[in-house]
Amino acid sequence: MRITESLRKGSKGSEVTQLQELLIQLKLDPGPIDGDFGDKTEAAVKQFQKQQGLNSNGIVEIDTQNALNQAIQRQRFYGGVSGKLPLPGVALIQEFEGCKLEAYPDPLTKGKPYTIGWGSTRKKDGSEWKLGDKITQQEADELLILQLESRYLPPLEKIPGWQNLNPYQQGALLSFAYNLGPNFFGAKNFETITRVLRNQQWEQIEAALVLYINPGSPVEKGLRRRRVAEAKLFLQPMDNNP
Known part of the structure; x- marks a missing residue:
């Protein structure tokens, strides 16, 4: 306006x-x-x-x-119940996770954690899925939002400068966290992405993200595509005209 x-x-x-x-x-x-x-x-x-x-x-x-x-x-x-969940990240997660309404083995371990919906590994009560469990599409969508808000968003909000990031930047990190764990910042083996975020070295964000692709594994190619997409989203300029 x-x-x-x-x-x-x-x-x-x-x-x-x-x-x-x-x-x-x-x-x-x-x-x-x-x-x-x-x-x-x-x-x-x-x-x-x-x-x-x-x-x-x-x-x-x-x-x-x-x-x-x-x-x-x-x-x-x-969106979400809190109104703090960056929706661009939810869309990116859905693009790469895909949605399956029956529990299936983890593609890397070929076993647990069994996964369902949009990559959810736990039920609303925190318990694990069993192979063959089924849910509806609505339950899958609700479960994704619930888990993102309750498990992933709180640790991300503790990253220095999180509140100053725009929704594209927050969304890219939400996707990264959903794929690699909510407590990556400051953790062992995540020194590079931690440094880039702490120092706000945005020109290095893509190079930092693509380090985390499980090289040599069957999922390397897919993870590389995801990391590149996260970097693209992170660097996308905001349109300030609603």
């Missing part, structure tokens, strides 16, 4: 229409989308301003505009 002048009660036109559309996306009620800044639109703006800790005067100026854009961007890029 880019306004040319302040919007307030009595304002009319396409910018008010855009404002009303954004408020609806944020689950606020501005009344009909008619380009007329009336009582309901003013009340919705005040409610949003109060939620954001802004001066709730019902007038849309630069601070409210920026807060609206940021809120819409977060809605586009973050």
Whole structure:
């Protein structure tokens, strides 16, 4: 959203229409989308301003505009129960994991941990799957989000500077963690990626990621593709126009 002048009660036109559309996306009620800044639109703006800790005067100026854009961007890029899960990473995980609704052996060990859905190795209660267990597609999707939020996101949030990373960068690391473990940062054998993240050496991120491909194993080729895709996502520029 880019306004040319302040919007307030009595304002009319396409910018008010855009404002009303954004408020609806944020689950606020501005009344009909008619380009007329009336009582309901003013009340919705005040409610949003109060939620954001802004001066709730019902007038849309630069601070409210920026807060609206940021809120819409977060809605586009973050999800889950917490609203903190970087959705670009979820999409990348789904691309590489694939989804199977019956438990199958780990491709590397040819046995445990048995895996199901989008690469989930444990049930909601934390217990292991047994070979032949089955779930529905909805259960698989819910299980992925649950495990990402409960097991993978908390350790990632402890990485220095995590909150300053954009959702593409966070998403790439979420995919990396889902594949190699949530506590990789600072762990043995992860010195290179730890250094690159700690020092924010983004020009080295692809070279660091592609080190972790289990060279010589049957999964090397697939892991190399995944690491390259994670690097591409990490380096993808943000579009700041919701």
